[in-house]
Amino acid sequence: MTRRAAAVASAAVIAALAGTRSAGAQRPTVPPPDTTRGSVRAAPPAARAAPVASAMDTPVPPALTLDTAIALALRVATPVQQARFATELARTAVTRTYGGILPFVGVSGARTVTSGTLLVGSRATVPWDTRVETMGFQLQTSLNLLSPLTAYPAIRSAEFTRHAVDLTLERTRQSVALDVSQAFLQTVLDSELVVIANQNVRVSQQQVVQLQELVRVGKRPPADVYQAQAQLAANQSASLDAQNRQYADRVALLQRIHIDPQRPLVPITPPLDTTPLPARYLDTTQVADGALRRRTDLQSAKTSIDAARWGLRRAASENMPSLSAGISFFGAGRYYDRALQDGVNQVTTPQSPLLGQVGNQTATQFWVGVGYNLLDLFRSHLDYQEAQVTYQSAQVAEGDVRRQVTGDVARAIGEYTVAAQRLTSTAAGLASAQAAYQLVSGRYNVGFASVVELLSAQAALARAQSLRAEAVVQLSLSKRAVAYAMGLQPTDRLP
Numbered sequence: 001m002t003r004r005a006a007a008v009a010s011a012a013v014i015a016a017l018a019g020t021r022s023a024g025a026q027r028p029t030v031p032p033p034d035t036t037r038g039s040v041r042a043a044p045p046a047a048r049a050a051p052v053a054s055a056m057d058t059p060v061p062p063a064l065t066l067d068t069a070i071a072l073a074l075r076v077a078t079p080v081q082q083a084r085f086a087t088e089l090a091r092t093a094v095t096r097t098y099g100g101i102l103p104f105v106g107v108s109g110a111r112t113v114t115s116g117t118l119l120v121g122s123r124a125t126v127p128w129d130t131r132v133e134t135m136g137f138q139l140q141t142s143l144n145l146l147s148p149l150t151a152y153p154a155i156r157s158a159e160f161t162r163h164a165v166d167l168t169l170e171r172t173r174q175s176v177a178l179d180v181s182q183a184f185l186q187t188v189l190d191s192e193l194v195v196i197a198n199q200n201v202r203v204s205q206q207q208v209v210q211l212q213e214l215v216r217v218g219k220r221p222p223a224d225v226y227q228a229q230a231q232l233a234a235n236q237s238a239s240l241d242a243q244n245r246q247y248a249d250r251v252a253l254l255q256r257i258h259i260d261p262q263r264p265l266v267p268i269t270p271p272l273d274t275t276p277l278p279a280r281y282l283d284t285t286q287v288a289d290g291a292l293r294r295r296t297d298l299q300s301a302k303t304s305i306d307a308a309r310w311g312l313r314r315a316a317s318e319n320m321p322s323l324s325a326g327i328s329f330f331g332a333g334r335y336y337d338r339a340l341q342d343g344v345n346q347v348t349t350p351q352s353p354l355l356g357q358v359g360n361q362t363a364t365q366f367w368v369g370v371g372y373n374l375l376d377l378f379r380s381h382l383d384y385q386e387a388q389v390t391y392q393s394a395q396v397a398e399g400d401v402r403r404q405v406t407g408d409v410a411r412a413i414g415e416y417t418v419a420a421q422r423l424t425s426t427a428a429g430l431a432s433a434q435a436a437y438q439l440v441s442g443r444y445n446v447g448f449a450s451v452v453e454l455l456s457a458q459a460a461l462a463r464a465q466s467l468r469a470e471a472v473v474q475l476s477l478s479k480r481a482v483a484y485a486m487g488l489q490p491t492d493r494l495p
Contacts, residue, residue, distance in 0.1 A: 066184050066270040069257055070491060073180045076258045080176055083169040090162035097158045100151030103143035104326075111135045115337075131337035135354050142326030153314035160307035167300035174296075176256075178490040181480050183253040185473050187267045190246035192469045197239035200462055204232035211451075224451040231455050272476040276420060281413070287486060288409040294487035295405050301398035308391035315387040319380035321372040328365040333357025405485075412485035416478040423475050426468040433457075433464035 074080055115131040144150075208228045214220040251261040259265065281287060292298060335354040339347045352360075440457040443449035480490040 062265060063268045064265045065268045066181065067491070069184050069253070069267075070177050070180050072257045072259075073176050074173055077176045077180075077256060079172050080169070083165075083172040087162070087165050087169055090158070090165040094155070094158040094162050097151060097154040100154060101147045103141055105141045107137070107139050109135075109137040129338065129340040133335045133337060133354060134332065135358050136330065136332030137358065138328060138330035140326065140328040142324050145323045145325060146320055147322075150314075150317045150320055153310050153317055157307045157310035157314055160303050160310060164300045164303035164307060167296040167303060171295070171297040171300065174484055174487075174489055178480060178484045180253070180256055181490050182477060183249065183256055184267060184270075185272075185477055186249050187246065187253055188269050189470060189473045190242070190249050191267070191269075193466060194239070194242045194246050196462060196465055196469075197235070197242040200235045200458075201232070201239050203458075204228065204235045208232055220451075227451050227455065231458075272472055273479055274423060274472060274475050277416065277479065277482070281482060282417070284410050284413055287413065287482075288406045291405050291409050291486045292402065295401075296487060298398070298401050298405055301394070301401040305391070305394045305398055308387065308394040311387040312384065312391055315380060315383035317380075318383060319377045321370060323368075323370055325368045326366075328367070329362065330365075331358045331360075331362035333361055408485040412478070412482045416475075416482050419471065419475040419478040422467075422471040426464065426471040430461075430464040430468045433461040437461045 112134045113131070114134075116129075208225065211220055211225045211228050215222050215225050250265075250267070253267070254261045254263070254265065333352075333354050334357070335351055336347045338345055437457040437460070440449050440453050444451070444454045483492050484490045
């Protein structure tokens with residue numbers, strides 16, 4: 001998370017200064033103690049200008065918790081849905097490969113009618129007027145006895161590919177959970193910074209009123225009022241920037257979970273885990289070894305290598321000959337409607353009905369054949385070359401993912417270490433800023449400090465408050481990042 005609070009802190013005063021005394025008191029108000037040591041306060045996002053509504057016609061905005069946002073994202077987030085579609089396609093591909101071992105089945109039927117005048121022989125030179133009807137059917141099935149040998153590598157390759165896609169889906173769910181966690185906690189931090197910025201504006205307004213009264217009675221020079229007014233303008237600008245960032249981050253969060261950005265939702269601050277991790281989670285080598293066994297993206301890369309290896313075998317088996325065995329069952333019939341010669345029908349013998357002939361005049365044929373397509377040798381050679389490139393590419397990708405796993409672990413542990421140190425340093429910095437402000441405030445009251453020193457102390461105190469709030473959120477996020485690097489769900493709590 002970037003230090004987005006710096007812009008606010010440069011011209012802001014701590015939120016605790018809201019309890020400034022009345023305008024008649026010359027001494028600036030001492031800020032109350034820090035309230036962000038353990039957690040960041042939840043505050044509703046700053047609303048845009050809207051028509052005033054009564055309490056009866058304004059619905060209460062529903063609360064959005066971090067767990068609810070993650071659960072919703074795991075169902076509707078676009079990366080998760082796309083990964084789920086990929087798994088469905090992979091399962092379909094597995095089913096398709098089983099078609100290579102299925103037998104061929106064919107059914108055909110025909111009915112023809114032939115009519116016209118023709119010469120039936122060299123002795124009978126008088127044309128015959130004939131009409132003949134034929135009907136038949138054929139049922140044929142065949143099976144390549146070598147098809148299991150050629151289809152098995154394709155089936156295994158498709159199954160490994162499906163498994164790899166399933167593992168990718170699991171890693172995608174983990175990535176979406178971490179992304180939503182970051183977006184949600186960013187809105188929490190934005191809410192805290194908005195509270196600080198708005199209270200800084202109120203404190204500056206009160207200071208301007210106080211100084212105007214002091215200048216009127218001659219206790220302060222007019223320059224102090226001008227500087228206080230300039231500080232007020234800077235604080236107002238910083239407050240607007242903080243509200244705009246809060247609104248933009250809230251919209252980005254709702255887009256991730258497919259909720260209308262115009263819908264009024266109030267993010268509820270979750271318990272922020274700032275307890276230190278045990279020493280075993282800071283051992284990069286040990287954690288990396290566990291991540292190499294647990295990370296689903298690395299398992300997916302290894303499974304892709306297995307799928308590519310079976311792809312090599314599939315390509316090599318494409319040039320095998322076919323050894324087919326089959327059976328054919330067919331029947332046919334013919335019916336002479338007429339055979340006229342000089343107007344006399346020569347067909348006088350009774351004939352069986354055409355359909356009856358088709359049912360009674362049948363034949364069965366068994367056959368075995370060996371075939372080989374010379375073009376299969378050329379095609380298999382090209383497919384093998386392509387499969388070999390795919391196999392080598394999968395090996396390179398697996399090595400890259402392996403290095404990424406160890407890099408993710410080292411980076412996550414490093415970021416956690418820095419976040420833990422920042423939590424400690426910001427606590428000390430906030431205490432020092434509070435002490436410095438109290439000291440400068442006292443000196444200003446007795447006339448030994450200028451208004452510039454007072455405003456600088458206020459800005460330093462606000463900056464310390466903002467950094468403290470950011471450190472609390474950052475530590476909670478860094479622990480989730482460590483879990484993600486280890487191959488766990490970001491929502492899993494590490495001891």
